[in-house]
Amino acid sequence: MTLTGWSGARWAFTSSRIRTVYAYRTDVLIWLVAPAMQIVLQAALWRAIYGDRSIVDGVPLAMMTTYVSLAAIQHLIGWDDTTDWLIERVRDGKIGTDMARPVGLLTQQVCGQVAQLIVKAPMVTLLLPVVILASGLTAPAPGALGPYLLSTLLGWMVNCCLSLLVASVAFWTLELNGMEFLYYVLSGFLSGTLVPLWVMPDWLRTIVEWLPWQSVVYTPVAIYIGRFEGARVWEAIGVQSLWLVLVGGLTWLVWRRAVHRVVVQGG
Amino acid sequence: MSVRSSIAWQVKAGGILFGGALRGTAQYRANLFLTMAAGAMFQTTGFLALWVMLARFGDIAGWTISDVALLYGIRLTAHGLWAVPFNQLMDVEHFVREGTFDRFLVRPVNPLVQLMTSRVRLNTLGDLVAGLVMLGVAMSMVDVDWTAWKIAFLLAALFGGAMVEGGFQLGLSAIAFRTLGSHQIRFTVDSVFNLYANYPGTVFGRAGQWALTIMPVAFVAYLPASVLLGRSGELGVPPVLAYLSPLIGAAIFAGAYAFWRRQITHYQGAGS
Amino acid sequence: MPLIETVDLVKEFKRVRRKDGRFGGVRTLFSRDFEVTRVDDISFAIEPGELVGYLGPNGAGKSTTIKMLTGILTPTSGHLNVAGVVPWRHRERNARNIGVVFGQRSQLWWDLPLMDSFRMIGRLYEVPKRRYQENVDRFVELLGMASFLDTPVRQLSLGQRMRGDLAAAMLYEPKILYLDEPTVGLDVIAKERIREFVDELNRDTGTTVLLTTHDMDDVERLCRRLILIDHGKVLYDGPVAPLKEQYAPHRELVVQLASDTDVNVDGAETVKAESGRVWLSFDPRETPAAQLIAAVSAKYEITDLSLTEPDLEGVIRRMYLERESR
Numbered sequence: 017m018t019l020t021g022w023s024g025a026r027w028a029f030t031s032s033r034i035r036t037v038y039a040y041r042t043d044v045l046i047w048l049v050a051p052a053m054q055i056v057l058q059a060a061l062w063r064a065i066y067g068d069r070s071i072v073d074g075v076p077l078a079m080m081t082t083y084v085s086l087a088a089i090q091h092l093i094g095w096d097d098t099t100d101w102l103i104e105r106v107r108d109g110k111i112g113t114d115m116a117r118p119v120g121l122l123t124q125q126v127c128g129q130v131a132q133l134i135v136k137a138p139m140v141t142l143l144l145p146v147v148i149l150a151s152g153l154t155a156p157a158p159g160a161l162g163p164y165l166l167s168t169l170l171g172w173m174v175n176c177c178l179s180l181l182v183a184s185v186a187f188w189t190l191e192l193n194g195m196e197f198l199y200y201v202l203s204g205f206l207s208g209t210l211v212p213l214w215v216m217p218d219w220l221r222t223i224v225e226w227l228p229w230q231s232v233v234y235t236p237v238a239i240y241i242g243r244f245e246g247a248r249v250w251e252a253i254g255v256q257s258l259w260l261v262l263v264g265g266l267t268w269l270v271w272r273r274a275v276h277r278v279v280v281q282g283g
Numbered sequence: 284m285s286v287r288s289s290i291a292w293q294v295k296a297g298g299i300l301f302g303g304a305l306r307g308t309a310q311y312r313a314n315l316f317l318t319m320a321a322g323a324m325f326q327t328t329g330f331l332a333l334w335v336m337l338a339r340f341g342d343i344a345g346w347t348i349s350d351v352a353l354l355y356g357i358r359l360t361a362h363g364l365w366a367v368p369f370n371q372l373m374d375v376e377h378f379v380r381e382g383t384f385d386r387f388l389v390r391p392v393n394p395l396v397q398l399m400t401s402r403v404r405l406n407t408l409g410d411l412v413a414g415l416v417m418l419g420v421a422m423s424m425v426d427v428d429w430t431a432w433k434i435a436f437l438l439a440a441l442f443g444g445a446m447v448e449g450g451f452q453l454g455l456s457a458i459a460f461r462t463l464g465s466h467q468i469r470f471t472v473d474s475v476f477n478l479y480a481n482y483p484g485t486v487f488g489r490a491g492q493w494a495l496t497i498m499p500v501a502f503v504a505y506l507p508a509s510v511l512l513g514r515s516g517e518l519g520v521p522p523v524l525a526y527l528s529p530l531i532g533a534a535i536f537a538g539a540y541a542f543w544r545r546q547i548t549h550y551q552g553a554g555s
Numbered sequence: 556m557p558l559i560e561t562v563d564l565v566k567e568f569k570r571v572r573r574k575d576g577r578f579g580g581v582r583t584l585f586s587r588d589f590e591v592t593r594v595d596d597i598s599f600a601i602e603p604g605e606l607v608g609y610l611g612p613n614g615a616g617k618s619t620t621i622k623m624l625t626g627i628l629t630p631t632s633g634h635l636n637v638a639g640v641v642p643w644r645h646r647e648r649n650a651r652n653i654g655v656v657f658g659q660r661s662q663l664w665w666d667l668p669l670m671d672s673f674r675m676i677g678r679l680y681e682v683p684k685r686r687y688q689e690n691v692d693r694f695v696e697l698l699g700m701a702s703f704l705d706t707p708v709r710q711l712s713l714g715q716r717m718r719g720d721l722a723a724a725m726l727y728e729p730k731i732l733y734l735d736e737p738t739v740g741l742d743v744i745a746k747e748r749i750r751e752f753v754d755e756l757n758r759d760t761g762t763t764v765l766l767t768t769h770d771m772d773d774v775e776r777l778c779r780r781l782i783l784i785d786h787g788k789v790l791y792d793g794p795v796a797p798l799k800e801q802y803a804p805h806r807e808l809v810v811q812l813a814s815d816t817d818v819n820v821d822g823a824e825t826v827k828a829e830s831g832r833v834w835l836s837f838d839p840r841e842t843p844a845a846q847l848i849a850a851v852s853a854k855y856e857i858t859d860l861s862l863t864e865p866d867l868e869g870v871i872r873r874m875y876l877e878r879e880s881r
Contacts, residue, residue: 053474053478057482067344197321198317210329210332299678299679300679382657385622386657389626389627389653390647392647393647549629552622552628
C-alpha cells in the first residue's frame with residue numbers, strides 16, 4: 017500500500033468519525049456547561065482560600081486561577097466515550113464488522129480520538145470567555161508558549177493511550193459500564209486538575225509524580241505558568257515522552273492480545 | 284376520593300411493584316459495586332480536593348475542614364435521600380416514548396409510584412452511603428454540642444434538602460409529558476447542585492450568596508450547616524431563612540408534585 | 556343507563572413532530588413543525604354487554620378517543636363517563652373497571668415469567684385469592700397457556716404474549732375491555748383463538764367490549780355494532796347489516812353450469828363468466844336470493860353454486876370514498 021493509500025484510508029475513517037461527533041454537536045455544547053460551572057467554582061474557592069494573601073508558595077492568586085482553569089480545559093479535551101462505545105460494540109457483536117475493515121482496530125480507535133479532538137478542541141475554546149471572566153487568564157511565562165503547546169500535544173497522546181488501555185478492558189469483561197466515568201473522575205484528581213501538585217502533601221505528591229496522569233494535565237499547565245524554568249522545562253517534557261513510550265507500548269501490546277482473543281473466541 | 288387512593292395503598296402497591304422489579308433485575312447483574320463506587324467517587328472528589336487544599340491552607344472563609352465536611356456530608360446525604368428512591372425519574376422520557384407511561388395511567392396505582400418502582404437501580408446508593416459516612420465522621424470532629432434539638436434540625440434539614448433537589452428534578456421531569464428533550468436541562472440542574480451546594484456560600488461573595496439562596500441551592504446544605512455550626516451570624520442573607528430550610532424544601536417539593544400532576548393532564552400520549 | 560357515555564367529546568392538541576437523533580430532544584423543543592390531532596364532538600353511548608367495533612383510518616381520532624376513555628388523555632371539552640367514573644379525573648378508580656390490551660405494547664412484566672405477571676396483577680387489583688385462582692385456571696385452559704406459564708415474557712412469541720395480555724386484562728373481571736388491534740401480526744389460527752375467546756367472554760360474562768382494529772375479519776366475526784369515525788367525527792353508529800345494505804346492497808350468486816352458456820335471468824346481471832362459471836350480481840331487496848336460485852336452476856343445469864356476502868371492507872371503503880368525493 018502506498019503512503020497516500022495508507023493515510024487515505026485512515027483519513028477516510030477519521031472524517032467519518034468527525035461527522036458522527038459533529039452530528040451530536042449540541043450534545044457537546046451542553047456538555048460544556050458543567051465544566052464552565054466547575055471553572056467558576058474553582059476560581060471562587062481559590063480566591064476564598066487565598067483570602068487576604070496575594071502570594072502563597074511563590075504563586076500569585078492570578079496564576080493559581082489560571083492554573084485551575086487551564087487544567088480544567090485540558091482535562092476536558094481528553095475525555096471521550098471510547099470505553100463505553102467499545103463495550104457496546106463488543107456486546108452487540110458488531111466488533112467483528114469493525115475488525116474486518118481495512119484499517120486495524122486500534123488504528124480505528126486512534127482515528128476516533130483524533131476526530132473527537134478536531135471537533136471538540138474548537139468548541140472548548142468557547143470556554144475561554146468564561147475563564148477570562150471568572151478567573152482571569154495570565155499570559156504564559158516568557159518563552160513558555162512553544163514548550164507548552166508541545167507538552168499539551170504529548171499529554172494528549174498519553175491520555176489517548178491511557179483511555180485506550182482502559183477501553184481494552186471491554187474485551188475481557190462487559191461488566192464495566194460507567195467505568196469510563198469513574199476513570200474521568202479519578203484521572204481528574206490524579207492529573208492535578210483539581211489540585212496542583214505543589215499544594216499536595218509530600219506523600220501524595222510523590223505517589224502522583226510516579227503515575228502517568230500528571231503528564232497529561234499538570235506538566236503542560238505548569239510549563240505555561242512558569243512553574244518549570246529553563247532546563248527543567250525540557251526535563252519535564254522528557255518525562256512526558258518517556259511516559260508516552262511506556263504507555264503507548266503497553267497499549268499496543270494489550271490491544272494485540274485483545275484482538276487476538278476476539279479472533280480466537282469469535283467475538 | 285376513594286379509600287384506595289390512600290397513601291397506605293400506594294405504599295403497598297409500590298412494594299408489590301418493587302418486588303417485581305427486583306425479581307426482574309436478578310437477570311442483569313451489572314457490576315453494582317463498580318457503579319456505586321463510580322458515583323460516590325464523582326461526588327466526593329471535590330471534597331478530596333478541598334481536603335488537600337485545606338491541609339495546606341487551614342481554612343476557607345473561616346470554615347475548617349471539619350466544618351466543610353459537615354456541609355458536604357449533609358449535602359451528599361440529602362442528595363442520596365432523593366436520588367435513591369427517585370433515580371428512575373431520569374428515564375421518564377424513555378417510558379413516555381415506549382408507551383410504558385400510557386400503561387401506568389391505566390393501572391390503579393399512582394403513576395409516580397409506578398415510575399419509581401419500575402426498575403431497581405441502586406447505583407445512587409453509593410452516594411447515600413458516602414454521605415452518611417462523611418456526615419458521621421464530621422459530626423464527631425466538629426465543635427458542636429449535639430443536643431436533641433440540633434439532631435432534630437439536622438434530620439429535618441436532610442429531608443428538606445432532599446426535597447429541594449428532588450423537587451426540582453421532579454418538576455423538570457414533568458416537562459417530558461409535553462415535550463421530550465428535558466434531560467439536558469436536568470443534567471445541568473444536577474450539575475449545579477453537585478457543584479455549588481457543597482460549599483460555604485461566603486466563598487461566592489455577597490451577590491453569589493443571594494443567587495444561591497434564590498436558586499435555591501443554598502437551602503440544601505449551606506444554610507442548615509450554618510445554623511448547626513452556629514455561623515448564622517455571618518450569613519449574607521437573613522438568618523431566619525436558614526432556620527426555615529426544611530420547610531422551604533417541603534414547599535418546593537409540594538409545588539413540584541402539584542406541577543407534575545397538572546402536567547399529566549397535558550400528556551399527549553406515546554404517539555402511534 | 557349506558558355504561559360508556561360520551562357527549563360532544565373534543566380533544567385538540569398540537570403535537571410537535573418528533574425529531575430523531577440523539578439531541579433530537581432539543582431540536583424538537585425549538586421546532587415549529589406541528590401536527591394537529593382532533594376529536595370533534597364525538598358522542599355515543601354503549602350499553603353493558605355490547606361488543607362494539609370502533610373503526611376508522613389512521614389519524615381519524617380512534618386512538619385518541621380510546622385514550623380519553625381509558626384516562627390516558629384529558630379531553631379539551633365535552634362530557635365523558637365510564638361506569639360512573641370520569642376517567643381522567645379518577646384514573647385509578649377507572650382503572651379497576653377496565654381491562655386494556657394494546658396490540659403493540661404488552662402490559663406484562665418483560666423479564667418475569669408469565670405466571671408472575673398474573674400474580675402481580677391479581678395483587679394490584681386486589682382479586683380475592685379464590686376468584687383469582689379460578690380465573691387463572693379458566694383462562695389458562697381456554698387459551699392454552701399451560702406450556703409457557705413459566706417462560707419469561709420477553710421470550711414468548713407474539714401469539715403467546717397476546718394471549719397472556721388478554722388473560723391479564725380479564726383476571727380482575729373488569730366491566731369493560733378495550734382491545735386495540737389485538738390480532739395484528741398473528742397467524743390465522745392465533746387470530747381465531749383470540750376472537751373466539753373475546754366472543755365467549757362477551758357472551759358468558761357480559762363484559763362490554765370496545766374493539767379497534769383494521770382487520771375486517773375481526774369485525775365480521777365479533778361486532779354487532781360499528782362506530783365509524785373519520786377526521787374526528789362519527790360517520791356511522793349502528794348495526795352492521797344496515798351499513799351493508801346501504802353501501803353494498805348487491806350480493807353475488809356464483810353458479811357452476813353443466814355447459815358453457817350465457818345466463819339470462821330477471822333481476823340479475825352477469826358480472827363475469829368464465830369456463831362455465833358465472834357470477835351473477837343482484838339486489839336482494841328486489842330479488843330475494845332464494846328466488847333467484849330457483850329461477851336460475853329452472854332454466855339451466857347447475858352443478859354447484861355459492862352465495863357471497865358483501866365484504867365489509869369494501870363497504871367501508873366505498874363509504875369513505877363517497878365521503879371524500881362529496
